[in-house]
Amino acid sequence: MERRNRSYVTEFILLGLSDKANTNILLFVVFLVIYIVTLVGNLILITASRLDSRLQTPMYFFLSNLSFLDICYTSSIVPKMLDTFLAKRKTISFRDCAAQMYIHLSLGETECILLAVMAYDRYVAICNPLRYTIIMNKTICIMIATGTWTGGFLLSIVHVAFTLTMPLCGHNVINHFLCEVPAVLSLACIDTFINEIVIFVVGVLILLIPVFLIFLTYIYIISTIMKISSADGRYKAFSTCTSHLTVVTLFYGTAIFMYMRPKSSHSPDKDKMISVFYLIITPMLNPMIYSLRNKEVKGALRKVKVKTMLF
Template identity: 60%
Template sequence: MGMITWNCTEVEEFILLGLTRRPGMQIVLFVIFLISYVISLKGNVLIIFISRISPRLHTPMYFFLSNLSFLDIWYTSSIVPKMLINLLSFKKSISFHGCFTQLFIHLCLGGSECYLLLAMAYDRYVAICSPLHYTTIMHSSLCIKMASGCWIGGLINSLIHTLFALRLSFCGPNVINHFFCEVPSVLELSCTDASLNKTIIFFCAMLVVMGPFFLIIITYGYIINSILKINTSVGRKKAFSTCASHITVVTLFYGTIIFMYMRPGDIHVANQDKMATLFYSVVTPMLNPLIYTLRNKEVKGVLLEITRKRHVP
């Protein structure tokens, strides 16, 4: 009796209501999300490409940035292609197994990104607070272990949520008031009590979201303290510029994640949840490459070199 009871479901597919039911607006949204998806793919692939081909970018910072770009490619790809199809379809459905596969992938990648942003903050901490020991501390073996830990942490988080969601029964209704299979929206359709799942969501969010977020804040407290001790304004500006892109990405990603998952279970407004999820799942992966390329002199320098070589006869 103490074992998890696996669901025996009658639901074979779910209907996704999406962002709007107005046909004209659906066409507009299709064009917007298609463009943003293409920009996201090209931008993140470009980050991975230049990080690989340029020797000057073979550093821990760009190793983690490549991981972030790889993650963002699949993060947005787990949602946008199906959303684009549904925007042009009369029946906006997703199979039961497809829904839980999407749920699993999205949670895995989202959790991994939370940990990865923490790893990137630690890299900046070592670079600014212990610059003379940077290469000794941030060696390739440690970077690989940290990145692996980020992916494993996201996988464990996803497994917990997915397995506990599968223990529920889904016997109808099957209409999800969202544009993809987000955990809270799926739980609302359960025919059995999902209070345990909601409690797990809250406590996992504390570990996966708030834990790394508070550690990032503490890390940047030390970083800012070290920057203020730099004697020259040029030195302070240069030190801060190495962190500016990461701070921007952290603010965009964690801001909407915390809004989404750290509220009490009953305080959820469908349209607000959709906008928050849209931002951290679709908009942020598109903005990340732009933030890092527009604010990073090294990346812009490599892009300029590549452009010049292409125009040399």
């Protein structure tokens, strides 16, 4: 099947977000700015967590992982996207399409697991504060982070294998700005029901189960916070959770809507807008959300600014 697939399709044509030259130039500028802001914002957050001793905790270790992941996430998509805005021939080879699909799916699935891990970290910190440093010690955090990245990169193999091994019979025009699974599935010249079932099952494992675990974790967290007698204590506990909950809502909400709804409800324009939000906008917003809602991060960012000015 793979030989048949490759014999008919050696490259794909990406239609992108628009077919108008002037609009594409404007979009190039907009997404270039978004990309730069994403890189700078996440790099600053990583630097701040390394420089400030107050941020040498499991929470900020995982937050640094999230920032690094978001840098890689957007870098696997935006450079090629920017190229298609200006290129006369908007093509991507079969091999590059497979690589892009695998990398962005791997990073996306890693983020799904990582956000659940960050919820568990908040649960231990709030519900078992006396044992927090023992349970979430440095070795355990490194092991969890390694398992998270490994799990994401292994699970995505299923998605890619069940998408790119289908016969496309010469259909190579992808109505999207990247090699997204639903967009490539629509090119298949055979019934994709089995493929969709497998992808749905993987989606349940990587999207719905983590969401359920996060929801369950926050039930315990909120229950514990409500028992705190001090209003300041309750506020401080809630403030460490609201940023994470905001990020979870933005990322999971759009990802679930993209991958867990029936094929009949997919439309190219809607899918592209959803993809822009959870693939490009969310990684830009994440460092802003954590910076605006967290006094410790604000203090660390001021420290970075002072050191930068001195040098």
